Amino acid sequence: MSVAGIIGAPAPVGNLVVSLLDILYYPDPLLRRNASQVKNVDGEVAKLVDNMLETMYDAPGIGLAATQVNVHQRVVVIDVSEENNTPLIFINPIITSSEGVAEMQEGCLSIPGVYESVKRPADVRIEAIDREGNPFEMDADGLLAVCIQHEIDHLDGKLFVDYLSILKRNRIRKRMEKWIRDGADLDDLPERPERH
Amino acid sequence: MTQKIADSATNLRYQCLQLMLRLQSNSGSLTRLLPEAQLRVAEGEQAQLQAWSFGWCRWAHQLEGLVDQLLDKPLKAKDKDVYLLMQLGVFQLMHTPTASHAAVDETVKVVKRLKKPWARGLVNAVLRNYQRQLESLQSGLVETGLHSHPQWLISQFQRDWPDQWEAICAANNLQAPMCLRVNQQRGSLEDYQQRLSADGMSATTLPQLPWALVLDAPVPVSRLPGFEAGDVSVQDGAAQSAAQMLAKHVPKGSRLLDACAAPGGKTAYAAESGWYSQMSAIDFDETRLSSVASALKRLALESVVEVLHGDASQPDAWWDGNNFDAILLDAPCSGTGVIRRHPDIKLLRRDTDIATLAQTQAELLDALWQTLNPGGVLLYATCSILKAENEHQVDAFIKRTDDACALEGARQIFPGEQSMDGFFYAALQKRNA
Numbered sequence: 195m196s197v198a199g200i201i202g203a204p205a206p207v208g209n210l211v212v213s214l215l216d217i218l219y220y221p222d223p224l225l226r227r228n229a230s231q232v233k234n235v236d237g238e239v240a241k242l243v244d245n246m247l248e249t250m251y252d253a254p255g256i257g258l259a260a261t262q263v264n265v266h267q268r269v270v271v272i273d274v275s276e277e278n279n280t281p282l283i284f285i286n287p288i289i290t291s292s293e294g295v296a297e298m299q300e301g302c303l304s305i306p307g308v309y310e311s312v313k314r315p316a317d318v319r320i321e322a323i324d325r326e327g328n329p330f331e332m333d334a335d336g337l338l339a340v341c342i343q344h345e346i347d348h349l350d351g352k353l354f355v356d357y358l359s360i361l362k363r364n365r366i367r368k369r370m371e372k373w374i375r376d377g378a379d380l381d382d383l384p385e386r387p388e389r390h
Numbered sequence: 391m392t393q394k395i396a397d398s399a400t401n402l403r404y405q406c407l408q409l410m411l412r413l414q415s416n417s418g419s420l421t422r423l424l425p426e427a428q429l430r431v432a433e434g435e436q437a438q439l440q441a442w443s444f445g446w447c448r449w450a451h452q453l454e455g456l457v458d459q460l461l462d463k464p465l466k467a468k469d470k471d472v473y474l475l476m477q478l479g480v481f482q483l484m485h486t487p488t489a490s491h492a493a494v495d496e497t498v499k500v501v502k503r504l505k506k507p508w509a510r511g512l513v514n515a516v517l518r519n520y521q522r523q524l525e526s527l528q529s530g531l532v533e534t535g536l537h538s539h540p541q542w543l544i545s546q547f548q549r550d551w552p553d554q555w556e557a558i559c560a561a562n563n564l565q566a567p568m569c570l571r572v573n574q575q576r577g578s579l580e581d582y583q584q585r586l587s588a589d590g591m592s593a594t595t596l597p598q599l600p601w602a603l604v605l606d607a608p609v610p611v612s613r614l615p616g617f618e619a620g621d622v623s624v625q626d627g628a629a630q631s632a633a634q635m636l637a638k639h640v641p642k643g644s645r646l647l648d649a650c651a652a653p654g655g656k657t658a659y660a661a662e663s664g665w666y667s668q669m670s671a672i673d674f675d676e677t678r679l680s681s682v683a684s685a686l687k688r689l690a691l692e693s694v695v696e697v698l699h700g701d702a703s704q705p706d707a708w709w710d711g712n713n714f715d716a717i718l719l720d721a722p723c724s725g726t727g728v729i730r731r732h733p734d735i736k737l738l739r740r741d742t743d744i745a746t747l748a749q750t751q752a753e754l755l756d757a758l759w760q761t762l763n764p765g766g767v768l769l770y771a772t773c774s775i776l777k778a779e780n781e782h783q784v785d786a787f788i789k790r791t792d793d794a795c796a797l798e799g800a801r802q803i804f805p806g807e808q809s810m811d812g813f814f815y816a817a818l819q820k821r822n823a
Binding site for chain 2: 253254255256257258272299300301302303306337340341344345354382383
């Protein structure tokens with residue numbers, strides 16, 4: 195699903211040299227690892243954040259967890275803005291409260307081409323650390339709430355397909371395995387099953 | 391996380407292709423199929439879907455001729471969608487301002503949605519080769535591709551109009567202008583022309599048509615000053631000419647029947663003219679009949695016309711036995727005179743339709759003749775340019791009907807002649823016994 199050119203140029207990420215990271219694809223077992231807490235928000239982490247943002251904008255996606263680029267630390271980047279100019283960085287994020295329930299169609303950069311409806315709490319409060327190392331608190335609803343929960347799941351080794359039926363998940367796994375065997379060509383994504 | 395964003399450029403092409411497939415399988419006319427297809431594209435792309443689907447119909451035979459030259463062997467019947475996708479791609483390159491790389495790339499992307507990824511390379515190659523071989527492909531076109539009409543229709547035109555057939559085809563492939571009929575009860579033509587120009591629209595008059603104005607550029611009817619209030623209607627000059635013709639042959643205060651009246655343009659013209667004392671409009675199609683009622687309502691003339699639902703060829707079912715002084719029979723026809731407005735006619739019509747239509751027209755003539763007063767006039771009209779439906783039809787009718795004679799002024803209008811649609815009319819008078 196290429197939308198480059200419609201959405202516009204990626205947000206600036208400072209004058210650091212950034213590079214695109216390789217994204218792990220489901221059912222890679224590395225996606226199941228539990229990420230560890232970031233102890234020091236240092237230059238290493240800042241560089242990781244910049245590379246993750248670049249990778250997310252390039253994909254394009256609206257959220258990326260470090261786990262997906264095979265870095266097992268609790269770092270998440272998100273940008274749900276229309277213009278792709280409002281990057282949000284969450285280091286060591288936790289959900290402190292959640293309320294309501296909402297259903298939304300989710301997709302994942304690690305499971306390209308697959309979109310399924312998932313039910314999650316509608317409103318969440320998050321605590322995290324920003325890229326300068328300062329703690330902050332944030333209330334989220336709508337797409338942002340869904341996205342944050344989706345990304346925190348990644349840090350815990352969990353994927354959105356885990357919320358689907360075993361049958362559906364197996365079908366997606368088989369399609370992904372075939373797609374990877376066929377060369378993992380992003381221009382030839384595994385088709386989403388027709389729904390009537 | 392990623393979000394499913396329907397790629398609107400791909401979706402537009404996919405939906406256009408689905409519409410093309412439905413037209414080719416004869417599932418309905420563009421007028422009927424387009425509105426539902428438009429619901430499936432982004433709002434900003436609805437006008438484009440309309441322009442593309444009309445454009446494809448207009449050029450389908452030529453696009454076929456071009457694509458065929460680029461294929462080593464014909465595609466299988468089950469890959470009709472891929473074949474049409476190639477045509478849609480070439481259409482964009484030839485007839486739209488879409489940048490050529492975008493036209494190719496976005497068209498190629500549709501194969502994925504068709505679940506035919508194998509066709510990606512083929513579609514891409516055909517479109518690229520089209521760009522490279524443009525000139526030799528043009529010169530390789532044969533008759534049907536050159537004139538972009540089905541062969542049977544070209545043959546008909548050649549038979550009926552050996553000197554004009556090429557000009558007819560060319561005119562059919564042009565877009566028709568928007569022609570207006572000013573409501574003569576509301577003011578003068580000049581007044582309305584000034585109202586248009588005050589709103590930044592310019593329009594020209596047509597010779598011998600006192601209430602017609604042709605807009606330089608078409609606009610949505612909502613932009614026409616006083617449209618809702620009934621000051622103006624959209625009607626081609628040829629139809630106005632027919633309605634005017636009938637009034638010339640019958641005295642003021644006549645009793646008029648408009649048979650096959652929907653959508654009601656000529657009924658409305660007659661009502662606006664104030665020439666008739668009584669008017670009835672009949673049509674078989676109830677849905678289309680409701681458009682007659684709403685047209686009259688907008689013009690505030692619904693009280694002067696009796697709108698009847700029924701089959702005009704079966705007067706026993708609806709006729710009160712009182713003869714009409716004037717009958718307007720705009721008979722169901724091949725529509726070959728209005729191809730520029732309805733280019734899908736070239737895809738939907740079959741040569742076998744013509745004989746069936748001519749039979750229906752003959753039955754209508756015979757049946758309605760019984761309801762005409764001695765001395766009264768029936769105006770027979772079609773939006774066809776085929777002689778079988780027009781002059782041959784009228785000749786045969788006069789031959790088999792003792793009390794019928796043709797009046798002066800029968801006319802075959804060719805498409806594009808004085809900006810008008812292709813149209814035929816002939817006034818037939820019933821002799822006094």
